[in-house]
Amino acid sequence: MHDIRMIRDDPTAFDAALARRGVEAASPALLALDEARRATVAESQAVQTERNALSKEVGQAKASCDEARAQALMAQVTAFKEALPELEIEETRIDASLTAALAALPNLPAADVPDGPDESGNVIVRERGIHRAFAFTPAEHDAIGPALGLDFETGVAIAGARFTLLRGPAARLARALGQFMLDRLCQEHGYEEVAPPLLVRDEAVFGTGQLPKFAEDLFRTTDGRWLIPTAEVSLTNIVREKILGQAELPIRFAALTPCFRSEAGAAGRDTRGYIRQHQFDKVEMVSIVTPDASDAEHERMTSCAEGALDALELPYRRMLLCAGDMGFTAARTYDLEVWLPGQGAFREISSCSTCTDFQARRMNARYRPAGEKGTRFVHTLNGSGLAVGRTLVAVLENYQQEGGAVAVPAVLQPYLGGLTLLEPR
Incomplete structure (x- = not known):
């Protein structure tokens, strides 16, 4: 299995090493999955952060007897809460796809290994x-x-x-x-x-x-x-x-x-x-x-x-x-x-x-x-x-x-x- 961070740091070198083994360039597809996974994680974290902030505002609104504001905030909290499972499912799906793609690739040859097709x-x-x-x-x-x-x-x-x-x-x-x-x-x-x-x-x-x-x-x-x-x-x-x-x-x-x-x-x-x-x-x-x-x-x-x-x-x-x-x-x-x-x-x-x-x-x-x-x-x-x-x-x-x-x-x-x-x- 390969380290996605290593691929992210130098995709050209990674693809060149794969080419020595007769494998087509894989970094574009891997990095696209990696970017999608990281974007989903970031979105999930942002939703969680916003939900937590709104939950505090609900408490403040109730403390000040502003029931209308409290109800409006609670509706937004519920919407964020319902969005999180979907984001988690998407993150799991992308992560599984990335893992499967990485698992299908062979190890990279050491520098002293000679080139050759067979x-x-x-x-x-x-x-x-x-x-x-x-x-x-x-x-x-x-x-x-x-x-x-x-x-x-x-x-x-x-x-x-x-x-x-x-x-x-x-x-x-x-x-x-x-x-x-x-x-x-x-x-x-x-x-x-x-x-x-x-x-x-x-x-x-x-x-x-x-x-x-x-x-x-x-x-x-x-x-x-x-x-x-x-x-x-x-x-x-x-x-x-x-x-x-x-x-x-x-x-x-x-x-x-x-x-x-x-x-x-x-x-x-x-x-x-x-x-x-x-x-x-x-x-x-x-x-x-x-x-x-x-x-x-x-x-x-x-x-x-x-x-x-x-x-x-x-x-x-x-x-x-x-x-x-x-x-x-x-x-x-x-x-x-x-x-x-x-x-x-x-x-x-x-x-x-x-x-x-x-x-x-x-x-x-x-x-x-x-x-x-x-x-x-x-x-x-x-x-x-x-x-x-x-x-x-x-x-x-x-x-x-x-x-x-x-x-x-x-x-x-x-x-x-x-x-x-x-x-x-």
């Missing part, structure tokens, strides 16, 4: 890791996976397209990956482990920016709750409607949860394999910080996600997304893309974003700076640390052996009872 404008920041040399032609994960328990057919039979059943080695590998990544964040990087609700209310998904614009990408229950598309929703809303002390910040949360997405905007993409599912597990990171700390926290969070890939010895690259390819709430996003030798391509495995105060305004999440009476909005950040399913895919493709077995990365072996090799059934 992923073609993204910039490689760095590439790390060694691409393994295979003495055979590496296969894609959907060719290796079934013999290791990645059961696409049964998943579809039970739940439909974009659902997969994991059995045996594949299920154990997914569990080990999730536990390894969560332990690493909490034990080495100071994140607090959280087991959050998987069903949330409208206010929660509005606060993190999925509503109202992206409702079709979510699953909704019959009682009006939403299945979380990412633990970011539950974790970020922990500070909803709260005023934190500056000494409490930074706050860092991490969770390993199932995530649920309708993939409405991805029809026809990645229909094969385990890359894009309606249900998947993900380790999520969320940070709540002061505004002056958010840039450094963004780098820290992304480095935490990179560390998991380094530990798994998976080649990857960091991408700085351009303005046209960022998510709705992001001011800056780094994507981590892992190398998949079977596909011969890099694929996204983590996305780490700073949202500045955009989500905080929607949630009314604030902090009180030390020594000050007033409050300010916090900054929120979120990132994948990592997506379990895509990490499983990366392990299968990068650690595959001729004949279909898959070597277990050294850091995962303790989670698998010392197992060093997943063998096909």
Whole structure:
């Protein structure tokens, strides 16, 4: 959500920032609503002031036994009294329209975000890791996976397209990956482990920016709750409607949860394999910080996600997304893309974003700076640390052996009872 005062102060800069995201100028319509709202508020206050003044005159007229004047004044007081509810209704209507218009606009890109209309404008920041040399032609994960328990057919039979059943080695590998990544964040990087609700209310998904614009990408229950598309929703809303002390910040949360997405905007993409599912597990990171700390926290969070890939010895690259390819709430996003030798391509495995105060305004999440009476909005950040399913895919493709077995990365072996090799059934 944007601050209307900021738009009022510099509408040209606001529209220029929106243009970088491919959004048409919005300040004229917003400022017209803002002016109408302020005019209605001013009129309401003027009517209230006049009514109060006339009420005093009624008392004075009665005190001086001027009944005719008292009656005339009382008629005017009644007229003003009847006008106030109508003005309040109009103020509420305009305010709702302004809020809806502001809520539909994406966050503004940070100054260092490159321009570009889509992923073609993204910039490689760095590439790390060694691409393994295979003495055979590496296969894609959907060719290796079934013999290791990645059961696409049964998943579809039970739940439909974009659902997969994991059995045996594949299920154990997914569990080990999730536990390894969560332990690493909490034990080495100071994140607090959280087991959050998987069903949330409208206010929660509005606060993190999925509503109202992206409702079709979510699953909704019959009682009006939403299945979380990412633990970011539950974790970020922990500070909803709260005023934190500056000494409490930074706050860092991490969770390993199932995530649920309708993939409405991805029809026809990645229909094969385990890359894009309606249900998947993900380790999520969320940070709540002061505004002056958010840039450094963004780098820290992304480095935490990179560390998991380094530990798994998976080649990857960091991408700085351009303005046209960022998510709705992001001011800056780094994507981590892992190398998949079977596909011969890099694929996204983590996305780490700073949202500045955009989500905080929607949630009314604030902090009180030390020594000050007033409050300010916090900054929120979120990132994948990592997506379990895509990490499983990366392990299968990068650690595959001729004949279909898959070597277990050294850091995962303790989670698998010392197992060093997943063998096909």
